[in-house]
Amino acid sequence: MTKIPLALTAQLQEYVVANGSAPDEIVRDLIAETARVLPEDQGMQIAAEQAGFMTLLTRIIGARRAVEIGTFTGLSSIAIARGLADGGKLTCFDVSDEFTGIARRYWSRAGLTDRIELIIGPAADTLQQLPEEPHLDLVFVDADKTGYLNYWEQLVPRVRPGGLLLIDNVLRHGHILDPQPGDEGTIAMVEFNRHVLNDSRVESVLLPIADGLTIARKR
Numbered sequence: 001m002t003k004i005p006l007a008l009t010a011q012l013q014e015y016v017v018a019n020g021s022a023p024d025e026i027v028r029d030l031i032a033e034t035a036r037v038l039p040e041d042q043g044m045q046i047a048a049e050q051a052g053f054m055t056l057l058t059r060i061i062g063a064r065r066a067v068e069i070g071t072f073t074g075l076s077s078i079a080i081a082r083g084l085a086d087g088g089k090l091t092c093f094d095v096s097d098e099f100t101g102i103a104r105r106y107w108s109r110a111g112l113t114d115r116i117e118l119i120i121g122p123a124a125d126t127l128q129q130l131p132e133e134p135h136l137d138l139v140f141v142d143a144d145k146t147g148y149l150n151y152w153e154q155l156v157p158r159v160r161p162g163g164l165l166l167i168d169n170v171l172r173h174g175h176i177l178d179p180q181p182g183d184e185g186t187i188a189m190v191e192f193n194r195h196v197l198n199d200s201r202v203e204s205v206l207l208p209i210a211d212g213l214t215i216a217r218k219r
């Protein structure tokens with residue numbers, strides 16, 4: 001029998017979050033401040049249960065070197081940085097000083113300033129500043145959807161064999177199935193998902209967590 005994934009209600013999501021390692025006060029404050037200060041944009045933040053999942057995944061693979069494209073107010077970067085092994089480092093890429101100004105405050109509060117560096121500018125260009133070595137253990141992509149293919153092609157060669165690429169919003173809130181998607185982000189995501197599926201450099205799974213998260217492991 002086909003198992004149909006459960007659609008989460010707000011109450012079920014609360015239960016999911018409450019029954020994993022709970023978000024601490026810093027994460028709760030960050031979520032609340034983002035909602036208060038950026039009500040129009042708060043939907044860009046990853047879900048709380050996804051943050052917990054990403055910390056665990058980062059820890060499980062013993063990641064030391066990680067990259068994030070799309071930082072916003074910092075929730076995913078805190079999730080990754082907290083999972084890094086001792087001496088680990090996360091490099092974040094974003095275009096916005098305004099959004100990442102909030103992230104910087106929370107990195108400081110979480111004692112993570114030493115393990116996170118931020119590069120401001122369009123990631124298609126600024127990614128070229130990444131050194132070839134050391135190879136990356138973990139990559140998280142959550143920025144402009146039309147840029148994903150470019151980021152993928154720049155980053156896959158930089159990930160070590162066995163390292164992971166995590167790609168966010170691959171379901172586009174269900175619009176990925178629209179026969180004629182009405183926005184360029186979804187059109188780009190249809191092509192991107194097909195590209196990942198046909199990329200023999202990785203094995204991957206598309207998880208129906210939050211808005212869809214692809215986890216690809218470099219062969």
Ligand SMILES: C[S@@+](CC[C@H](N)C(=O)[O-])C[C@H]1O[C@@H](n2cnc3c(N)ncnc32)[C@H](O)[C@@H]1O
Nearest residue numbers: 044045046070071072076094095122123143144
């Ligand atoms: C969906 S939000 C990221 C959410 C974040 N991961 C979190 O957990 O809160 C997308 C971010 O990508 C950034 N962005 C958009 N276009 C970009 C580009 N071309 N290069 C780098 N960052 C970009 C935006 O400024 C925004 O902060």
